[in-house]
Amino acid sequence: MPFGLCKxxxxxxxxxxxxxxxxxNGCDIEVIDVLTPYYDVERFGMKLVGSPRHADALVxxxxxSRQVAPALRRLYEATPDPKIVIAVGSCAVGGNIWFDTYxxxxxxxxxxxxxxxxxxxPPRPEAIVYGAALALGLVPKKVAAQHENHxxxxxxxxxxxxxxxxxxxVTR
Amino acid sequence: MFKAKLKEAVICFGAGRVTLDxxxxxxxxxxxxxxxxxxxxRKCIACGGCANVCPPRCIVIExxxxxxxxxxxxxxxxxxARCYEVCPEDAIWPxxxxxxxxxxxxxxxxxxxxxxxxxxxxxxxxxxxxxIDRFPSKRWRGRGPGEANKHGIFPTKxxxxxxxxxxxxxxxx
Numbered sequence: 001m002p003f004g005l006c007k008x009x010x011x012x013x014x015x016x017x018x019x020x021x022x023x024x025n026g027c028d029i030e031v032i033d034v035l036t037p038y039y040d041v042e043r044f045g046m047k048l049v050g051s052p053r054h055a056d057a058l059v060x061x062x063x064x065s066r067q068v069a070p071a072l073r074r075l076y077e078a079t080p081d082p083k084i085v086i087a088v089g090s091c092a093v094g095g096n097i098w099f100d101t102y103x104x105x106x107x108x109x110x111x112x113x114x115x116x117x118x119x120x121x122p123p124r125p126e127a128i129v130y131g132a133a134l135a136l137g138l139v140p141k142k143v144a145a146q147h148e149n150h151x152x153x154x155x156x157x158x159x160x161x162x163x164x165x166x167x168x169x170v171t172r
Numbered sequence: 173m174f175k176a177k178l179k180e181a182v183i184c185f186g187a188g189r190v191t192l193d194x195x196x197x198x199x200x201x202x203x204x205x206x207x208x209x210x211x212x213x214r215k216c217i218a219c220g221g222c223a224n225v226c227p228p229r230c231i232v233i234e235x236x237x238x239x240x241x242x243x244x245x246x247x248x249x250x251x252x253a254r255c256y257e258v259c260p261e262d263a264i265w266p267x268x269x270x271x272x273x274x275x276x277x278x279x280x281x282x283x284x285x286x287x288x289x290x291x292x293x294x295x296x297x298x299x300x301x302x303x304i305d306r307f308p309s310k311r312w313r314g315r316g317p318g319e320a321n322k323h324g325i326f327p328t329k330x331x332x333x334x335x336x337x338x339x340x341x342x343x344x345x
Contacts, residue, residue, distance in 0.1 A: 040191040076176065090228070093280070094247030097228040107247075109277070118273040119280060121250035124201075126194050131273030133195035142278075143208070144274045149285040150213035151239065164236050 012136050013045025016086075017055035017079070021072055021108065023062030026122040027089035031059060032131075033125040052078040057135075060108040063091035063098050069111050076112040084115035088128060088133065092097055093117045205254045206266040210248065213284040215263035218242065222255035222264055231255060240286045246272070247280040 007088065020028055034041045049055050052075050064072060076085065087108045090096040094107030104110050118131040133139045151157050192199060201207070218240035223227045223231040230245040255260065 037195065038192055043191070058186040059197075090248050090250055093277070094228075094230075094245060096248050096250060099248050100226065114277075116273060116275055117247065117250065117277055117280065119247055120270065120272065121252075122288060124270045126192075126199055127270045127273060129194050133262045134273050135276075139195050142269070143274050143279050145279050146210065146244075148211075148213045148282070150216070151285055151287050155238075155287075157239065160238065161236070 009076065012013050013056050013059045014084075014132075014135070015049045016046055016057050016059050017050075017052045017075070018048055018059045019061070019072065019075060021060055021062040021068045021092065022065040022104075023091055024088060027061035027091070030122045030125050030128060031061065031088060034128045039125045039129050041129055044136060044138075046132060051121060053080065054081050056083060058085045058112070059088055060082065060085055060092045060112075060114075061088045063095050064105045064111055066105060069105055071115065072108070086114050086116045086118065087114045088118045088131075089123060090119050090121045093119045096121065125168045134151050194298070200342045201268050201270060205268055206251045208267055208269045208272050209244070209249065209251070209255065209264055210252070210267050211242075211244070211264040211282075211284060213263075213286050215261045216242070216284070217261055217263075218286045218288055219260065221258040221260070225254045225258050227252060227254070235288075238288055240288050241294070242286065244282040244284075246282060247277060269308050 008116075018028070018031055020062060033039060052058065056079075058075060060072065074090060076083070085108060087093050091098070092108045092114075095104060098104040099106040105111060116131050116135045118128055120127050121129075134141060149157070218235075220233050223229070223233045223242075228245075228250055230247075230249045232245070234241040234243070244341045251266065255264045256262075256266055259265075267289060272280070274282045
């Protein structure tokens with residue numbers, strides 16, 4: 001009975017370790033905002049801890065620079081299993097305006113596997129709360145890729161794009 | 173001390189509950205909030221203005237002759253809405269959606285194909301050899317000048333290399 005009660009109460013209590021991997025402090029301020037009584041994320045059992053060995057989830061903010069990447073990798077290895085990584089902010093998700101800079105790897109997913117992406121520059125505190133609730137399975141996912149074309153009917157788009165296959169595409 | 177604690181308790185009870193009930197109840201964003209961008213391929217003329225001003229270069233245009241492909245890398249979008257400001261046709265705009273957290277990164281990459289054949293108002297072809305094509309940076313303008321003209325869709329004009337005017341006028345001998 002106590003074990004079952006404890007599992008029910010604390011089974012989804014994520015303890016977070018917050019890592020700044022070269023952020024401008026914007027996302028960090030929003031993460032601190034989320035912990036205030038107004039956006040009380042502690043009602044989901046989340047709290048910040050001071051060591052990755054106590055943590056269940058890493059909150060990574062900032063575009064991961066080349067110098068901090070080995071440290072982030074060591075942090076990830078120091079976190080006990082099971083663990084997830086939450087990327088907060090456009091920097092940690094896709095690299096932001098430094099996505100192709102020489103000293104930036106462009107996102108936390110180049111170094112560690114990321115389980116939850118929260119884009120925004122910085123994301124609203126509600127967006128971070130939403131990401132946390134999505135990680136716990138409390139709310140449905142609301143974003144989807146938008147693929148729309150405006151091509152006249154009868155135009156063979158696939159056949160037309162065949163001749164552009166050899167041309168090197170710009171990936172960025 | 174007991175008196176002070178009592179005073180605190182009165183203040184705390186008077187304040188009531190301040191915590192938002194957010195993930196279970198929707199919240200209103202402030203006016204002019206800039207969230208995830210949306211676009212309308214029926215209005216877009218693929219002029220490249222949004223791709224030009226986008227600071228993180230999250231809008232990429234690939235010019236493929238009759239069609240132009242626009243790719244939106246929303247994972248690195250900073251929601252500055254400069255694309256909305258510069259768009260002459262109001263084909264792209266910021267929405268109030270901020271709930272963009274996702275476990276899959278492919279949800280943050282949108283694409284659209286735009287028919288580029290002729291102007292929808294005057295019926296004539298666009299001028300191909302314009303200032304955008306002569307721009308030396310090929311980063312945001314897909315395949316560069318000369319490629320779109322390969323199939324003879326547009327009026328055949330040789331691509332002009334961009335030469336900036338000389339700063340100092342050379343004196344004639």
